[in-house]
Amino acid sequence: MQDIFKYIEEHNDEAIGELIQLCRLPSVSAKGEAIGETAEWVSGRLRALGFEVRVIEKSAAKGEVSSSGAQPVVYAESLSQSFQEGHHSPAAEGQGREKGTPSSAPTLLFYNHYDVQPAEPLELWTSPPFEPMMRDGNLYGRGVCDDKGNLVARLAALRAWREVRGEFPCSLKFCIEGDEEIGSPQMEEFVEANRELLAADACVWEGSGVTWDGRPMIPLGVKGLLYVELGCETISHDAHSSYGTILPNAAWRLTWALSTIKGLDERVLIEGFYDDVREPTAEERAAIEAMPDEEWETRKAYGIKEAVAGLRGLDFRLRHYLAPTATIDGLTSGYQGDGAKTVLPARALAKMDFRLVPDQDPHDIMTKLRKHLDSHGFGDITLREFGAEHPAGTPIGAPFVGVMREAVRDGFGAEPLIVPTMAGTGPLYPFIETLGLPVADCGVGYPDARIHAPDENIRIEDFLRATKAVAALLGRFWGA
């Protein structure tokens, strides 16, 4: 791999130049901005690497979902010419495709997204978010890490293979979303509708990073999510608060309803909420144990003396990575301005999300939440679903995880940490369940990358190492 690594080092500035170009396109999916232009830029880069590219609209099979304004997916494939029938690919063994399927080479699928979060609040950026700038070895700009930096590092790794060896060592596919930052609408339907196109032997997820002490992380899973809005309307219009004697108050009813959902001890009180939570395996526990203790840094970052329920050390990590949540994301009712207004609110809304762990099912939790409210006398509280994603993960023992571990060690020169699951959520489920793929991840980030926040940035060294890791992965995946 040293020839390829050398090429990557010598051409890293060019790769950064490409990243700057891409980050100048303000592809904010929440605003629908620069989407077509960015999809075109990405398609052009992939075509230059020899890929066949198609920009595919997500299906509007479920009519009511199409109104969410889903953005098109950039799909690209390069089916390897070098594949020899019967060649042994250790990575593909025992995975979602039968060994030695004669029709194609072992195929690696990359999942990325070309959209970014909004840049607001703009005044907190040191330099303009869509004019990427280098400062002290770091590149600043919206999307330099999440997810354009990861995408461009992967393209740089492919270019190195192509320039140095003349071809890729395996078949490659890309599935690059345009609306991951607004929750990947219709992704499950898209994958279902394009099973053949997306067929592969393994999948690399959107990107990861290193810990503060420089250890690259390989996440294998995500939590699921149920996002709901709880609504309450008690009277036809707001009343003077002197009617507090006799008129039902929407803010009170919502408060009472919410207080039945989670107790002060942080335990979720919805009947059956924990029924399908499976115990972590010994391997998962061991992996969490091996992860660095982030308690102090987290408490410092948020200015608190202790975590909820006084969690510390390993308990803190186990809870963070392996426990489901019930979070109030927002409350709104009545008068919210300065000072006093004596009003009895007719309407009240709460946003809530539930982070779910294997084997909880968001649709099942929705049903249980409805039943819970009804049985507690809150049949009048309406529920509106704004997102449902299943938890998903690849077992630590999967062969592809071993391949990724070695590739990341090659690229970063440090022993990787296996992260059985992230605390966050992503559209991983259809790739694992529908396509049957093992999924693992590596990437350009670091703890202060400030994704989704002002001054998003990457360290150029991390970008270089992540590029090498992807190049190494191609080689190892092929069995070289």
Add this chain to the structure above:
Amino acid sequence: MQDIFKYIEEHNDEAIGELIQLCRLPSVSAKGEAIGETAEWVSGRLRALGFEVRVIEKSAAKGEVSSSGAQPVVYAESLSQSFQEGHHSPAAEGQGREKGTPSSAPTLLFYNHYDVQPAEPLELWTSPPFEPMMRDGNLYGRGVCDDKGNLVARLAALRAWREVRGEFPCSLKFCIEGDEEIGSPQMEEFVEANRELLAADACVWEGSGVTWDGRPMIPLGVKGLLYVELGCETISHDAHSSYGTILPNAAWRLTWALSTIKGLDERVLIEGFYDDVREPTAEERAAIEAMPDEEWETRKAYGIKEAVAGLRGLDFRLRHYLAPTATIDGLTSGYQGDGAKTVLPARALAKMDFRLVPDQDPHDIMTKLRKHLDSHGFGDITLREFGAEHPAGTPIGAPFVGVMREAVRDGFGAEPLIVPTMAGTGPLYPFIETLGLPVADCGVGYPDARIHAPDENIRIEDFLRATKAVAALLGRFWGA
């Protein structure tokens, strides 16, 4: 009185003309608009009636309150020349001043306010709010009822006395506030600082009205009020909601804290909240019983099948007029926009008001609320006070109430209803407790007057009757 009533009838159009002039001045205290101009207009009318007028700034004795931007009070007095020592005034008997005090005639004090509520939402007005217009026997415009219509009716009654009899039958004073609609800041201090100036034998409050079936109401009291903002801040800045596992959530803590304050059965759970609530007297209960049943109209107006706790008929009225409340006026936390944002809120706020009944004390309730939160583990919830008013009322048996009842019967030609207390609040306490006055009320309103709302209006017939009632009150107060 027929001579005076005849003058009032013949000059009613002129009085309405004056009201239209006054309502053209957009004296919105919440915006500090047209305040000086309106105070000047009111002063001019009173001077034309022979009053000595002073525009007095409210004292800024309590430094921190002066920042509320209190508006000046128009104070006016006309001390009667016709008083003969030893003349028997039935109204003044046994009230706040010793009978036969030689230095002045029996004095009637009028409380009114020259400011109005904001007119917004403007698009819901049939005609512009500050261009008063007659339609079908009603006058429409902001302030035509609350409170400019009441003030102008009173001035019209005085003019009738002066034109027909050459003088007023008793001493008269006016205390006309410029910021009642923003909660009468500093009124207790103002009354305390001006006890001598405001000394009187009885007080007429800002204005009342008739029921749907035409019976004029004479309110004698108001509830007290404690307005507080409950605040919670758990972390230094909002977090990604995946941290719901380990970071304390301000919206949850506020929800839990609020849910300890009032139960689903509508009972306030603050320890000692009901300790000082005195039982209504037999007279008060009888007065509430005599009031019309408003349950059906109220339910219809707010589109509900039943009141809280299924209250009906007399129970509905007793609760509405005589029970204290705990109302959530507003909730705000985290994400409140459309759709989903996965955020764990660092801050949450609730606005609350407590309507208090005799002999509850707002400062005592504030202390009890703080203790309640502390003892339930919510020492981190902050409390900010935005208003504290004592409940206050005049006993039904006070002689002045009898005088008012007769005067209102004269003016309206219908038997009045005594309302022991309003469900709402006003700065009545210092007039009753500091000045020692009996206070009763009558006025130009009716159930569809839409005060504080678009299309505020009065019926010209009600205005005429209220003018007569005030004229009759002057005569009866004097003992004529």
